[in-house]
Amino acid sequence: MHSGQRNTLVKYYKMITLAYLLVGITLVTSCRNEGSRNDVPGFKLPEQGQTYGLGEEVKVEVDLPAESKITNVSYLVDGKPVGTKAGKDVFTIPTTGLSLGYRLISAIVDNGKEKDTVTINIVLKSSTKPAKFTYKVLNVFPHDTSSYTQGLEYHNGKFLESTGEYGTSTLRWVALESGKALQRIDIDKKYFAEGSTLVGDKILMLTWKENMGFVYDSKSLKELGTFPYQNSREGWGLTYDGQRLLKSDGTNRIWFLNGTDYKEESYIDVYDNNGQVDQLNELEYIEGKIYANIYQTDKIAVIDPKNGSIERYIDLTGILPAKDKYPNTDVLNGIAWDAIGKRLFVTGKKFSKLFQIDLVPAGSK
Structure with missing residues (x-):
């Protein structure tokens, strides 16, 4: 095959990856900017698109409003539940056993009456030098x-x-x-x-x-x-x-x-x-x-x-x-x-x- 055509495909997938990241950013931003409420959470940790080596622990912390009445936060990785923490407690996600690439972290925040979901992306690369x-x-x-x-x-x-x-x-x-x-x-x-x-x-x-x-x-x-x-x-x-x-x-x-x-x-x-x-x-x-x-x-x-x-x-x-x-x-x-x-x-x-x-x-x- 011709290298120019194959390189075009690689560029296409990189654009898709970028779009995936932007979706995560948009979801978080849309939650923060809801005009009708002042207690909508976001992520304090990790940073959007932050890279980790496979096997590293990911510290996750939800940024809650000062007067928040949040009772607990449930965490998911790529839609699969990984645990629950109370309020502002830092939650640790192990990455051993996950596959490499872009992983979507979700936090479902419950204040007893309503639930909000915020998301963020991280990137897992190999931690081993070939x-x-x-x-x-x-x-x-x-x-x-x-x-x-x-x-x-x-x-x-x-x-x-x-x-x-x-x-x-x-x-x-x-x-x-x-x-x-x-x-x-x-x-x-x-x-x-x-x-x-x-x-x-x-x-x-x-x-x-x-x-x-x-x-x-x-x-x-x-x-x-x-x-x-x-x-x-x-x-x-x-x-x-x-x-x-x-x-x-x-x-x-x-x-x-x-x-x-x-x-x-x-x-x-x-x-x-x-x-x-x-x-x-x-x-x-x-x-x-x-x-x-x-x-x-x-x-x-x-x-x-x-x-x-x-x-x-x-x-x-x-x-x-x-x-x-x-x-x-x-x-x-x-x-x-x-x-x-x-x-x-x-x-x-x-x-x-x-x-x-x-x-x-x-x-x-």
Whole structure:
């Protein structure tokens, strides 16, 4: 995909995030400015949009009018009750167990006769500095230089690969040793194929901007149906954790889809210790962690699916030697895991090679 178009999507989601923050500010302000009452509360702590590391405690204090007759305050995080305190007492919210990103804190204030609700947003980022890894190449295999790799998985001795670009998108089963397609179908020219994954005897494949995914028979590659995206605007990477589908859309968000009806049910936002990490692309679920290519970089992020925290960065700089690059060679993209043989494979868009690698801690000999 073209970087300009993908960057536009990232900017869109940042605008949505800003709008979300402004909604929280508006809710608080509207409560404070009610002309008919002088006892409407607000927040003294925390500040709007204040950032915390995951695991830190959030001190919450409601700013009550001096002559307030408030009896108690109930607190919620993202609509879920977390406790109640009397009057002006400071309430502490633990963040362990929450997911990263923007969290909405609500306070329901009760004066015995009426209730007011005020809200404020905080941001949770990872409190852990990601470990740094590099690689050791164990084996090198050929890869089709016409394959604009969008999805890559290893199953029963062969690769499931989906390739993109309008007019040349394909879905194929590929031989490991030769890199040649064992089976292949061409995707309708009006679709830009994206990530794909195997679920039982079906293959699911995303499209980029068409707001729709396809379902295929895994043996014949015959199309069986389609499914829509309910919330995310685009399709990028796709993988399966044995129960749910995990889908990226080019932002820092990973969606969890029902493994049966493919509906988007929840999501995590991905952060490291510096902030949100955008342009998550091809995905692979490996031994309880999400591995994600970061588009237009040589990095793979290893993500905790429980909260969105990046635990490791894998730097694959230089994996494709200059002598093996062609004028059409594009960026790193494609991660596949052999669960039985415990082998990790990586490649890129129109790379001439596919690599089996081991991970090595950065700085080690």
